[in-house]
Amino acid sequence: MxxxxxxxxxTTSTLRRLWPHVRPHRARVLLVIFATLVAMLCGLAIPLVIREVVDGPIARGDTGSLPWLVLLVVVLGLAEAGLFYLRRKLIAAPSxxxxxxxxxxxxxxxxxxxxxxxxxxxxxxxxxxxxxxxxxxxxxxxxxxxxxxxxxxxxxxxxxxxxxxxxxxxxxxxxxxxxxxxxxxxxxxxxxxxxxxxxxxxxxxxxxxxxxxxxxxxxxxxxxxxxxxxxxxxxxxxxxxxxxxxxxxxxxxxxxxxxxxxxxxxxxxxxxxxxxxxxxxxxxxxxxxxxxxxxxxxxxxxxxxxxxxxxxxxxxxxxxxxxxDEPTTVQNPAEPVPLATPVRGHVRFEGVRFSHPGSDDEVLRGVDLDVRPGETIALVGATGSGKTTLTALVPRLADVTAGRVTVDGVDVRDLDLADLRRVVGTAFEEPVLFSASVTENVALGAPGADEARVREALRIARAEEFVDALPWGLDTRIGEQGLSLSGGQRQRLALARAVVGRPAVLVLDDPLSALDVHTEAEVEAALRRVLHGVTALVVAHRPSTVQLADRVAMIVDGRIAAVGEHHHLLEHDEEYRRLLSSADGTAGTAGTAGTAGSAAQDEEVAAR
Ligand SMILES: Nc1ncnc2c1ncn2[C@@H]1O[C@H](COP(=O)(O)OP(=O)(O)OP(=O)(O)O)[C@@H](O)[C@H]1O
Ligand SMILES: [Mg+2]
Missing domain, CATH: 1.20.1560.10 (ABC transporter type 1, transmembrane domain)
Known part of the structure; x- marks a missing residue:
């Protein structure tokens, strides 16, 4: 302040910025100004007629011209009223x-x-x-x-x-x-x-x-x-x-x-x-x-x-x-590079660095990761280590500060944004549903998707059954003004939304975070089908999710500390073991460590 x-x-320079918006209506606005001015001048003319009446007929006692003068006042009054009516009518549309x-x-x-x-x-x-x-x-x-x-x-x-x-x-x-x-x-x-x-x-x-x-x-x-x-x-x-x-x-x-x-x-x-x-x-x-x-x-x-x-x-x-005036930093390239079809879905992170605008802290400090076509990579790491940040770079919800992210060898910043987002399907940590029907919510992932496509996506995400049990099935209104769904149901809809466009690349941020053991198994089964045949980067916290992946990448302090198969890492990497056992403890599912793991995570959380 x-x-x-x-x-x-x-004040004037600020208001001048309205001009481009008013400009298309300038003729009408001018007409309104003119009409208003004439109306006001009609009113202003009346006193002059009064002077004529006072100094003429009244002063001289000669009433001959009086009717004409009175008529003139009437005409001026009517004109004033008519023009003011016109003013209101004419200005409504442009304003x-x-x-x-x-x-x-x-x-x-x-x-x-x-x-x-x-x-x-x-x-x-x-x-x-x-x-x-x-x-x-x-x-x-x-x-x-x-x-x-x-x-x-x-x-x-x-x-x-x-x-x-x-x-x-x-x-x-x-x-x-x-x-x-x-x-x-x-x-x-x-x-x-x-x-x-x-x-x-x-x-x-x-x-x-x-x-x-x-x-x-x-x-x-x-x-x-x-x-x-x-x-x-x-x-x-x-x-x-x-x-x-x-x-x-x-x-x-x-x-x-x-x-x-x-x-x-x-x-x-x-x-x-x-x-x-x-x-x-x-x-x-x-x-x-x-x-x-x-x-x-x-x-x-x-x-x-x-x-x-x-x-x-x-x-x-x-x-x-x-x-x-806030700059749109994530912009469509002037000359987008078309992706070769069919899209293979080869995603690479090359020396990727990222810091939030206005912050000196680097969240990602040189990430190199190669997600081969059709491969599923699980991304694990302590809370706050930058997993969500890394996944956001693929659909360009944010842009790298240095380095690059490529899809099939093309920098994502050179791709047409609409193309990129068609190729990359995403589901976020917190599945957001809009006040709309189930169909509309799912079809958000692929504009124009018909009911058959939506159904197929729901089936893949194992959501068809519960959706059919809703009072109006696919047409049931959900979201803020509609029926409340459980956390697991919401996550399955978010999965359906991610796959409905049949993307070549899937980016899933912790898709199983809100599930109980029973539903988890169900959604995991769904996920297994979802991941089949697409390139996927899946943020995971639990060993059971990690096992769905071909390889695991562990992110520590904004860098990939280890990449490999789950069992291999489990056997050879102390840090990986600690990370997964603690995650498993909170999940409460059968795993390598029980309560000790939970204590380990508490410690880790306390240390932050
Ligand atoms: N707008 C922001 N400005 C500055 N720092 C931010 C901003 N948003 C997030 N961060 C920081 O970036 C770091 C990485 O956050 P990120 O959400 O990527 O972590 P994460 O690995 O996904 O964690 P979790 O497992 O809890 O989801 C965190 O330390 C977080 O505090
Ligand atoms: Mg996260």
């Missing part, structure tokens, strides 16, 4: 279009951003940008931007008319208006800071709500509800304090905005009456001057409010572009 002073200079395209662009950008971006950004801040902030931008385009132009023009024209009526009366309004400009400027710089703070705090609040909804089970289980409610209340109070601050600044401005024009009327009345007494001013002129001044009240009053809206829009735009 140290750069707030820089912000005060950049909502700007909001919609910006929102779509934000969403697309979020999809393109690397996974590491989401490690750094709170989801609530993203949500509030996609909703509240874009709402503010729409309001600005539909209203504030237009009236800022129109009202300024009307003020200038109105002052001109006043000066034309009487230089003295015009000068009175001008003099009382000048402090307004200074005050508005002062207000702008203050209000901007508070507006931005309020929007950021609203984002934090959204994050708290979202996290507590997603984590409701944990929070309830640990009885943290009251604590969270207190935290929420504190955040809400903070936001309220900021809003009150905003209101106070606004109230001060408003008071000034009201006082000054009233002073102007008093001054015009005094000087105008004096002028009438002296015979230098006509009654009609004074009436018209005061009516014009009254008509200019709204353009004057609104300036403060419009500036506030403009500032909020600038803050919202800035928040929006903070996300848009």
């Amino acid at each position: 140290t750069d707030l002073s820089d912000r005060s200079t950049s 909502t279009a700007v909001e919609a395209t910006m929102r779509a662009e934000l969403y697309a950008h979020l999809q393109a951003l690397p996974v590491s971006f989401h490690d750094r950004w709170q989801s609530g801040q993203l949500l509030s940008r996609a909703t509240t902030d874009l709402n503010t931008v729409r309001r600005f385009v539909a209203f504030a931007a237009i009236f800022l132009v129109v009202n300024t023009a009307v003020l200038v024209i109105g002052l001109g008319v006043l000066f034309h009526l009487s230089a003295l009366l015009g000068a009175v309004l001008l003099v009382t208006s000048l402090p307004l400009v200074a005050i508005s400027y002062l207000f702008e710089s203050k209000f901007k800071v508070v507006a931005r703070t309020a929007q950021d705090q609203a984002g934090d609040l959204t994050t708290t709500v979202e996290e507590s909804v997603l984590g409701i089970r944990v929070l309830k289980a640990f009885g943290r509800g009251p604590e969270l409610a207190r935290r929420f209340a504190a955040q809400a109070a903070e936001l309220r304090a900021t809003e009150l601050h905003k209101a106070r600044i606004f109230a001060a401005l408003w008071a000034v905005l009201i006082v000054l024009p009233e002073m102007a009327v008093a001054g015009q009345l005094a000087l105008g009456s004096f002028g009438i007494a002296q015979g230098t001013t006509s009654v009609g002129t004074l009436v018209a001057a005061i009516t014009v001044s009254a008509y200019l009240r709204w353009p004057t009053d609104s300036i403060g409010w419009l500036l506030a809206e403009t500032n909020q829009a600038a803050a919202a735009t800035e928040r929006y572009f903070e996300v848009i």
Whole structure:
């Protein structure tokens, strides 16, 4: 928050960035500005007709021209109303279009951003940008931007008319208006800071709500509800304090905005009456001057409010572009290299290094690994050793910092992203299901997959049976707003999702982590079928999973410390033995070590 002073200079440059979105609608926006201006000018013309009435028919007692003058007022009034109607009607389409395209662009950008971006950004801040902030931008385009132009023009024209009526009366309004400009400027710089703070705090609040909804089970289980409610209340109070601050600044401005024009009327009345007494001013002129001044009240009053809206829009735009300006580090190559068909699925890691953006610690420090076509390699290693990180490099959820990952000899960064992700099927540690049917959830792995394909994938993943037992079978809604599935069921759906596209390469991060012994055996059987005939890199914790693999690679301190067959390593590698026996202890399955293994792992965890 140290750069707030820089912000005060950049309202216009920030808002200028909206132009590319408004540009396609510029003709219509111009038309709206024109219609609004003409409407306002119709209103401004009415006082001039009043002067004619007062100085003409009324002063001279000659009513001949009166009906025409009254008719003119009626016509001007109708025109004003009609044009304002048109304004609202015409601006709706472009302003909502700007909001919609910006929102779509934000969403697309979020999809393109690397996974590491989401490690750094709170989801609530993203949500509030996609909703509240874009709402503010729409309001600005539909209203504030237009009236800022129109009202300024009307003020200038109105002052001109006043000066034309009487230089003295015009000068009175001008003099009382000048402090307004200074005050508005002062207000702008203050209000901007508070507006931005309020929007950021609203984002934090959204994050708290979202996290507590997603984590409701944990929070309830640990009885943290009251604590969270207190935290929420504190955040809400903070936001309220900021809003009150905003209101106070606004109230001060408003008071000034009201006082000054009233002073102007008093001054015009005094000087105008004096002028009438002296015979230098006509009654009609004074009436018209005061009516014009009254008509200019709204353009004057609104300036403060419009500036506030403009500032909020600038803050919202800035928040929006903070996300848009995040570089998409994982990008499609300009000239993708096509993969030779049939894809053999030869995956190689060559001197791969990786550190998280903004972190000096290298998670991977020179990994060399050759996964031959059709081979299954189990990746084992202590928790936090970099297994998940390594697997994420194959489908390019992140890019290597140095070295390269190749598929059939082509650097994955040279492949078309869509191609790469078709070739590589993935399942993650935490199987995420979306609020959609079973079919849709599985078909996510291969867009357009038909029911037969989905069924085949379910069969391979040994999920067909339980899916058929669901109330609506394949059409059952699962995920957040649907039926809750057990951990093992979710993992099997995630497996089905990974294989539905018949990928040549499978990357499975701990696919059996959530299973009991019985289901484990079942999913292992499924896995055995899944792994048949594809190249696979499987993160494994248990000896039983490891045994599915042709070879095992052990990762220690970000390097491959050993590669070989399970039995060979078990016999010859002390570290491997320790690692697997401890993993087995937690799993509680029959294995080489019992409780001792569990103690060993506890120690290891404690040591971290
Ligand atoms: N966004 C991040 N920024 C910095 N470090 C990170 C980030 N994400 C993960 N790490 C670190 O990278 C290291 C490797 O994490 P990784 O998830 O690859 O481990 P893992 O071997 O999969 O562990 P587990 O067996 O528990 O799943 C860990 O020390 C972790 O703390
Ligand atoms: Mg992991």
